[in-house]
Amino acid sequence: MRMSIPSRPTAVRRRRTLAHVVLRDLAETGHTTVPPWWEAEIEREFGGLDGFLAELSRQWWAAYAVHLDALIELGAGDPGQAWADVAEQLPYLRRVLDAYAGEPALAEAERRHCDVLRWTARREARHAAA
Numbered sequence: 001m002r003m004s005i006p007s008r009p010t011a012v013r014r015r016r017t018l019a020h021v022v023l024r025d026l027a028e029t030g031h032t033t034v035p036p037w038w039e040a041e042i043e044r045e046f047g048g049l050d051g052f053l054a055e056l057s058r059q060w061w062a063a064y065a066v067h068l069d070a071l072i073e074l075g076a077g078d079p080g081q082a083w084a085d086v087a088e089q090l091p092y093l094r095r096v097l098d099a100y101a102g103e104p105a106l107a108e109a110e111r112r113h114c115d116v117l118r119w120t121a122r123r124e125a126r127h128a129a130a
Helices: 008-029 036-046 049-073 079-089 091-099 104-129
Strands: none
Touching: 008 036, 008 049, 008 091, 036 049, 049 079, 049 091, 049 104, 079 091
């Protein structure tokens, strides 16, 4: 009998859904750190808290990049304003990330996202100059 291995898009959707459900639960309960009742499911899906935090970070940076891009298109590309706007739109995501600010997984994810943003900005500037 052949085991069915989920496709990457299926796994990504499943992770995003779980992250959304956990964030909604945290918002409803007022927690900003993951309570014990989610630990087993987070371990199973993300391989532990680090993987879960990396997913939350990815969601944050994706929303931030999209919003910053929209502001730039409107001629108001203020990174601080983009941060404040996204924090207002996704307050619980920001609160949870802030609660885990000292975690190495978040520092690594932030470094990677900042590298991507810098690389993208350099490439866009080159294309615009051409």
